Structures are given as structure tokens and as C-alpha cells.
Amino acid sequence: MIDKTLSTCREAVSKVFDGATIMFGGFGNAGMPGQLIEALREHGARELTIVSNGAGTGPFALGSLFGDGLARKLIASFPAPSAAQFRERYLKGEVELELVPQGTLVERIRCGGCGLGGFYTPTGVGTELADGGEVREIDGREYLFAKALRADFALLKGHLGDRFGNLMYRGTMRNFNMVMATACDTVIAEVDRIVPAGEIHPEQVHTPGIFVDHVVQVERLPELVKLPKPGAHA
Amino acid sequence: MIDKTLSTCREAVSKVFDGATIMFGGFGNAGMPGQLIEALREHGARELTIVSNGAGTGPFALGSLFGDGLARKLIASFPAPSAAQFRERYLKGEVELELVPQGTLVERIRCGGCGLGGFYTPTGVGTELADGGEVREIDGREYLFAKALRADFALLKGHLGDRFGNLMYRGTMRNFNMVMATACDTVIAEVDRIVPAGEIHPEQVHTPGIFVDHVVQVERLPELVKLPKPGAHA
Amino acid sequence: MILTRDGIAWRIARDLHEGAYVNLGVGIPVLVSNYLDRTQEIFLHSENGILGVGPVPKGDHIDLDLISAGKGFCTLALGAAIFDQQVSFAMMRGGHLTHAVLGAIEVAQNGDFANWKVPGEAVPGVGGAMDLAVGAPNILIAMSHVTNKGKPKIVTACTAPLTARRCVKRIYTDLAIVDVTPGGLVLREAMPGHDPAAVQAKTDAPLAVAPDFREMAVPQVAANGAKLVQ
């Protein structure tokens, strides 16, 4: 019987090694694997390269990895002004930043997951993020070359999971989790609930288990649910 | 009030012009827009370029377009031996064939739909389908360049549709329908049932209405449901 | 008399109509959602994976898993769809949205604009701005006409790092509405008390005046009580 479930986040992240590249799902707190990140922080692997849309929004979660000095590089599209821990390390020159437009980041990860070598995007052509990049004209429009991106580990968050590794998300949890699940050697997901095999309808499996190595059930930590002021965005 | 529904397939295909490039969803009979194809055949636009995984499996549906001599070119991965109407025209030199590996076909369409210019795939390197193509080494592996593909029209089949153009599929109907919906100037879908707005749960919308122009409810024609012998494939 | 931030948003909302698929950037653009004609069906896109963002939830109707790109909680409108990042950016970069409303630091007369690298901000962040800019056929800019120090933001050529080239279609400022056309900038509307010469005086790039140039008509106060002019 296939069983990809593990009982603790500690066990799930125990193989993460110094110097590893790790992708982190989540956009804001939705789909952000807060408990796996906390276990990773306790695990203490160093010199990490972090692939994520942002760099956290405070001292918890991703912010704590920068706060503890565990990361040497960030590949991201938007390290927000609220990502104080990252920014402090970055401004001291202790962490490198590879800034990638969000759509290009998504697509580079997708390429890495689906066996493609790279692609041409119109995004960023003529901007300083294209500096040194290869520009090619295709059918009269200029495109910028971008290369596939893979990582050693993915830390993801789903809503439901099963022993096959199948994942189902809720609301806006899907975000980066779905592409990242395809592009890493070892894929670890925390979920709100592990359900019996077959309970997730085959048509509602968002991330098929083939992409997932380990699933851990967690309770949501209240401190990871930061309540933004309503009205920030309609 | 947005209303993308139309009452007849005839009306839905009425804008198709001579020389148009048309993508057809479906793999086998699942997700194959049989009634739109029949309306297109009656509409009679000629010199069509057809983009489809195959070329039909008999005198009905896609096969009828070749049978009636309406197509001048097929871009496909697998015109099966049962695609007699296509094969006859092809062997007479009346229809051109651009043969593309299935994964490359899917990805070319996806690129066309998501604004990318092209991509590098390992598929086909060193084969006669790569002849004349650009090969590039990326991180020690050889890849073949493939260009985005778009079309003037997409004819698709969904299970449920609504007035916003949202589509939901059943079983293996998704196949090419989901990518093709993103890559064509005018996207027309036949569905088994048009449901009231809001009845398709937002998390179960497979093709968001932004990609779809027209939705028509049809009854499944019995003659389009060809019953294959069970056991052909487990 | 010039527009407030709400006033700019209100004016932009008047130009969005049924069937539009719109992404609203941070800053003034997100305010546009407060002024849309609710009798028309307009789909708001959020790049984290929603088409059909609804109003901000009230009280205990918050769903912790449902946030918009600004990271605030949101609801879903009738006909909404949820998806992942690759589909979301397919909509953006693939040209499926009809409009993106974005803030800007500078807009050039050829449609170049700069909005991602704020001067004085030591840590750069770009997000989805560049993808929106190359994708949506109608890039609408919402910004003040001049900087805090009175420097024109509509320029002959951008000096700030570009977000994208030749993509802006229309600029809405607190003072005027300016179209970017192949022939150059065209002044379409200006606030009462600012004739074309006055607008030109605050604009670095040359403005042609539209044949149907008119005074902008914006009420003092919106239905929600917000001040639109000052």
C-alpha cells in the first residue's frame, strides 16, 4: 500500500541539506506552508536558496529563515516592504536577490517541471531586468529568453491530501503550489486534513500524487494567520 | 448582463471564413465538438487549416470536413489509420500535413494562448521531425525550438457552460479543450447543458469565461458516440 | 480644482463597461472598484488566481483562504473562477484581460512607462507589473499629474527604469486625461479651471488637443461619500 503521509513536519524536512534550493508555495498567507517552514527553521539547514514569490511579511514563516540567517539567496518577484528580515540581510549584503517578473518566475518553474529547457517571453523586454539577456524576434515581436528553474525541495500547502499524495486546494491556495509541485526533486506538502484514499474526487485533484513525496497534516497556527486590514484590495 | 450563449451551432460558426485556421478540441469522442463540426460542414467554409490531435476516426465529425474537401492543411500528432477521409485526400496531395509530436502540439498551443513566443523541448531531437529545426544546448542537454501556435477559431466541447462562458468538463473531456480555449481569436463551445450563472462552483470552472466567446447547448448525437470495442486499452 | 485619488478612480470607472476584464494595480487603481457601475458586469482579475473578485467581506464572513493580490480578504462575484498562477499569467501576458489599470512614476509620449522601481526604495520588487503591461491591450495609467515637488510625470522619455515599452493607451491624472497615440499625446479632458495651456505647462511632453476636448465632469462627492475633487 502506497503511503506518502508522515506524522510530523520535522520528519518531513529532515533531509534538507545545507546549500539546498527550496521552493515555497503561497501568495500572502494563502497556501503558505507555515508549519513546514517553522520545522525547517528548527532543522537549521543553512546557505539555502529560496524560491518564492515574496520574502514574507514579518518575522514569522519565510521572514524567520532570513531572520535566522539561513538563506544566502532569494529568487523572487516581490520582496515587499514588509519583508523586514529579508531586507535587512539584503541591505547588509548577506543575501543575494535574483529579481524575476512574477509571470516569468511561474513559467520558469513550470518549464522545470514539464521537461522544457526554456522559453521566450515578451515580459521585461527593454527593461533593466532584461540586461544581458538574449532577445529574439519572433513573428515581428521581441521576446526575452528565460531558462527553466528547478529546486531540490518544494514546501507546499494544500487543503486536503491523501496517502497517494493527491492534493486539493481551497480558494486562492493554489497560486504557486501547483507549478512548484512539478519542479522539485522532493515535494513536501502540509495539509489541513489527510483524508481516506478516494475521498478527493478524481476530477477535483489539483496536484496529482505523482508529483508529491510527503504529506503531513497540520493545524493552522493562529499566529500564521495575520489579519490584513480589509479594504486593501477589492 | 453578459450573455455568451447562442441558440444554434449554425449561428455560432457563421463567422468562419474561407482560409481560416481552426482548432478542434477532443481526443477520441471525449470532448469532441461533434455538433459544431457538423454545423461547420454545412456552413461550408473552404481552404481550412485544421489543428487537432488527430483527423477523425470515420466519415463523421472531423472526417466529414476532409470528406467534403473543406480542408487544405492538417496540423496534428496522430492521424490514425481509421481517419480514412483525411488519408484519401492526403495521399492524393489535396491536403497538407504538418506532423507535430503530441506534447509539442499542446505546448505550442499553450504558448500561443499565454503570450509566449516559443519554447525549447527535448522531444524530437535527433529525429526526422527535427529536420531543419533549431537545436540548442541548455545545461548540457539538447532541445529543439518550437514556436507558438494560434488560430482564428476554436471549436470546443464542454459538459456544463454558463452565460459568462465558464466551462466545466467531465471525465476525459478536458484534453485539448483547455489549452485551445486560450489560443484562438474566437472560441466557441458546445456543451451538454447551459446552467444558470453561479451554478458552476468557482473552484470547478475549468475554462474561465474570459477565454470563451460563444456557448451553445446541444444534445449528443447518437451517431457521434461511436462505441469502441472494450478492451482496446486498459 | 483637481481630482482626489478617489476622483481619478471614479473617472476611470466611468470608462469601464460591461464585459470588461480588468486588473487593478496597487494604489489609486484598486480604488476604481469602489466606483464601478454595479448594474454592469465587469470582471476584476486578481493575479494570485481569481477572475471575478467581489467586494471586501464584512465582519465574520471572512474566508481565510480567499485573498486578492493586495493580500486583503475578498469575496467572489457571480460567475467567478479560481485558478493557479500559470493560468492567471496566461490571462495577463496572453492578452485576455481587456484592461489593466496601473500606477506610474513616469509615462513617456511613446507609451513607455515606469512604475516598478520607486526612487529611493533600496530593495527592488516587480511582481506582475511587467506581465500586465505587455499583455492587456488597454493599459490605463492612474497617477498624479506632477510629483510632490511639482515635476511633470508625463515626459518625452522616461528616466526611471522602464516597466514596459510602448504600451500605455491612456493616462488619467488629477488634472487631465491624455491619450497616447501613434502621433503623440492627445489631451482629451482637463479639470475645470485648467485650459490646455495650463495642462501643457505641467507636462514635459508636447500635447495635441483633441478636436472634442472638453472639461472633465466629476461630481464633488461620490455616492459613498468620498471627496472626488479638491
Added chain:
Amino acid sequence: MILTRDGIAWRIARDLHEGAYVNLGVGIPVLVSNYLDRTQEIFLHSENGILGVGPVPKGDHIDLDLISAGKGFCTLALGAAIFDQQVSFAMMRGGHLTHAVLGAIEVAQNGDFANWKVPGEAVPGVGGAMDLAVGAPNILIAMSHVTNKGKPKIVTACTAPLTARRCVKRIYTDLAIVDVTPGGLVLREAMPGHDPAAVQAKTDAPLAVAPDFREMAVPQVAANGAKLVQ
């Protein structure tokens, strides 16, 4: 004594174990599903959009919308997932499947193989064969050892149009099991009555004999009554 087509399939099934994600091509490969150990959980992939293809449906339990890549009706196994073509080919080309079992016209000693362009077939069709071949880490070939006319199909270099280069890991024929290794072809098993020299006589490329070479052990008849040897 050689294997029947069912015999080759039966023997391949013995090498597939719990947790394998397998695509079975047309011809002999699809027969493998009849001989899998049902006490082990093995996921069958169908390139039209299923992971976890179940048995062929019986009688009126047919779902018209549920077909597999061979276009026959199918069912779903416990834990199955449904998806579209782009996800399906991500699994294939992205190296996520553990095995692909494919037919072949020729296999070369360096792991090149040819299976898509059948000699004498005037209309070419390739389907997903090339994508599978470059993706799955274990490409297993199922074929007769020689052609109808007795010509060896395991060759020094392919003459038929290639499907992919240097990707075959193991060849299962009606006569033998041959591994493709960096050092060349290695004969692992042969049918009773065929010693290595006899297999070599029907093989164009040179075969080394594995240190643990053995006689293939296949029963005469399978549990489902199919004849496995002839």
C-alpha cells in the same frame, strides 16, 4: 519455445512494483495491465488525461466521457486523478512517470529506438511516443525479437526513423530480456531452449552475457487463461 504477446506482457508486469507510475503504449504494452499484481498499487497513466486508469468497464457501467489513450472506455482506479493535456505531458516529458512501456520496430545498442513510422504506412502519425521516450527514466521496449521475415530488430544502428536517442533501458522480446547499458547490450534472460549463442544469432548487435544470466521462468498459461508461451 518463445513467448506469446501475452507472455511478453506477463513478464514485463513482473518487473513493475508498488508505487510505479507507468504509461503503456499500444500493442503488446497495453496487455501488461492484464498481468499486474493487483495486490500492489501501480498507477497507469493515459496521455489523454488520466493517472490511475482502472479496468475496462463491464456492461452498462460505461461512462461515455471516460476513455483511455487507446480510445476504449475505461474506469478509474482508487486515487486516480483527471487532468488536461498540458498536465499530462508535463508528467511524461517532465520525467515524473517511472516507466513507459513501448513497442518498437528497431532498438539500437546505444538505446536509440524507432517505433513511430511503420514501414509501408503512407501516412505518418507520432502521437505522444517521442514525449514519453525523452521523459520517463525507464523506457522498456516490448517487441518480437525478429521481424516476420526473421530479420533482427535489435541492431547496431537504427535504419528506421528514430523516436528518440539513447533512452531505452531494457528490451523484452519473445525470446529474451536485454539491458541497454553504457557498455553495450547485456543479455539477462532467455527462453528455455535458447542459449546465449542462439539469442546472439538472432540479434544484430553484440550481446554481453550478464553474470547472473538465467533462463526465463514464465508459466504456460496465465491466471486469466491466456497462453503465455508457444
